[in-house]
Structures are given as C-alpha cells and as structure tokens.
Amino acid sequence: DTEVTQTPKHLVMGMTNKKSLKCEQHMGHRAMYWYKQKAKKPPELMFVYSYEKLSINESVPSRFSPECPNSSLLNLHLHALQPEDSALYLCASSQGSSDINEQFFGPGTRLTVL
Amino acid sequence: GQNIDQPTEMTATEGAIVQINCTYQTSGFNGLFWYQQHAGEAPTFLSYNVLDGLEEKGRFSSFLSRSKGYSYLLLKELQMKDSASYLCAVVDSNYQLIWGAGTKLIIKP
Numbered sequence: 001d002t003e004v005t006q007t008p009k010h011l012v013m014g015m016t017n018k019k020s021l022k023c024e025q026h027m028g029h030r031a032m033y034w035y036k037q038k039a040k041k042p043p044e045l046m047f048v049y050s051y052e053k054l055s056i057n058e059s060v061p062s063r064f065s066p067e068c069p070n071s072s073l074l075n076l077h078l079h080a081l082q083p084e085d086s087a088l089y090l091c092a093s094s095q096g097s098s099d100i101n102e103q104f105f106g107p108g109t110r111l112t113v114l
Numbered sequence: 115g116q117n118i119d120q121p122t123e124m125t126a127t128e129g130a131i132v133q134i135n136c137t138y139q140t141s142g143f144n145g146l147f148w149y150q151q152h153a154g155e156a157p158t159f160l161s162y163n164v165l166d167g168l169e170e171k172g173r174f175s176s177f178l179s180r181s182k183g184y185s186y187l188l189l190k191e192l193q194m195k196d197s198a199s200y201l202c203a204v205v206d207s208n209y210q211l212i213w214g215a216g217t218k219l220i221i222k223p
Contacts, residue, residue, distance in 0.1 A: 004156075040215075040216075040218075041215060041216075042203075042213035042214060042215050042216055043157070043201075044213075045211070048210075056210070088154075090156055102147070102159050102162065103159075103211065104159070105156035105157050105158070106156055107155060107156050108154075108155070108156050110154070
C-alpha cells in the first residue's frame with residue numbers, strides 16, 4: 001500500500017460548526033504533515049508530526065487543532081473557522097522528518113467555509 | 115529570507131520540449147524536489163536532486179547547479195496529459211520543504 005488516503009473529499013461547513021479531517025497511511029512512515037493550499041498557490045506547511053509527536057506548528061491559529069492518535073492516522077479538528085480558511089487541505093507522509101525523504105501526498109480535502 | 119522563483123505560466127506544443135526553470139535562495143540546502151500537480155489533485159513526486167548535474171527519468175529530466183542556486187525540469191515529447199502545475203521545492207537546513215509558487219504548463223495540440 002503506497003498511498004495516503006484522506007476523508008472527506010469535500011466539506012462545506014459554517015463558521016460555528018465543528019468538523020474533522022482524517023488522513024491515513026500504511027507505509028510505515030514516521031512523519032506526517034498537514035498543508036493548506038489556496039488556488040494557484042504552493043502548499044503552506046501547517047503542522048508536522050514526527051513519531052506521533054507534534055514537532056512543528058507553523059504559527060497556525062488555534063481554530064485548527066491537529067491530533068495523531070497513532071503512527072498511521074492524522075486528524076485535523078476544525079472549529080470556528082473563517083471564510084478565508086476555505087482551501088485544499090493536503091496530508092502528506094514521509095519515512096522521517098529529519099532527513100531527506102520524499103513526501104507522499106493524499107488527494108486532499110476541499111474545504112469551503114460559509 | 116527564503117525565496118524560490120519559477121515562471122508563473124508556460125505554453126508549449128504537443129510533441130515539443132519545454133524547460134521549466136527554478137532559482138532559489140534558502141537558509142541551507144539539502145536537495146531540491148520537483149512535483150507535478152494536476153488541478154484539484156495532490157502533488158506527485160517527479161524528481162530529487164542533491165548533487166550538481168542532470169538526472170534523467172524517461173521523458174523527464176532535472177538539472178541542478180548548487181553554486182548558481184538553479185534547477186530546471188526538462189519535459190520531452192510533450193503529451194496533453196502533461197498539462198499541470200510543476201512545483202519546485204527546496205529542502206532547507208531544518209529538512210523542511212520550501213515551495214515555489216509553481217509553474218502552470220499549458221500544452222496545445
């Protein structure tokens with residue numbers, strides 16, 4: 001299994017809703033990432049988990065809350081989002097985060113905040 | 115600061131060759147990736163360069179010059195399915211990817 005899966009594929013939510021994005025990989029990778037990508041822009045790193053511990057938080061607002069329940073799963077909990085948070089949210093994984101490793105990306109969740 | 119520059123958009127003809135350039139200024143350098151991203155889809159890995167020179171992989175080749183802070187992706191025998199964005203990303207001293215804005219490649223028949 002060489003893929004990263006993400007659910008849901010599309011999500012529409014209001015500013016008062018609470019929702020979660022899910023990411024899963026079964027490649028034995030020890031590093032997992034959340035990126036946010038706006039149209040025609042490169043991916044922006046949000047969080048990095050290394051060995052199930054949060055190693056990087058790129059000054060992301062607290063309305064985004066990551067969680068890594070185990071080495072294969074990564075969640076992103078969303079609460080009180082703003083319309084400008086609408087974007088493609090990409091999950092990626094790699095063998096490690098502290099050396100050179102190709103990142104494998106999931107298909108993304110297209111999020112729309114009304 | 116960290117900076118990666120790529121052309122915003124390029125157009126080429128089916129069957130032709132196109133070269134997409136990337137220049138970078140980053141805090142440290144641990145290699146450079148090229149990714150392909152079709153609209154609405156996730157980026158997919160194309161190549162990785164850490165030493166100077168040309169890496170060839172089928173129709174795609176990638177070149178790196180560390181002294182010049184420069185890389186290019188060369189696509190030969192272009193096909194319509196090559197229409198996509200091509201992202202250059204540099205691994206910095208903290209082993210994090212610094213992404214360019216991407217080059218949208220349009221292939222015309």
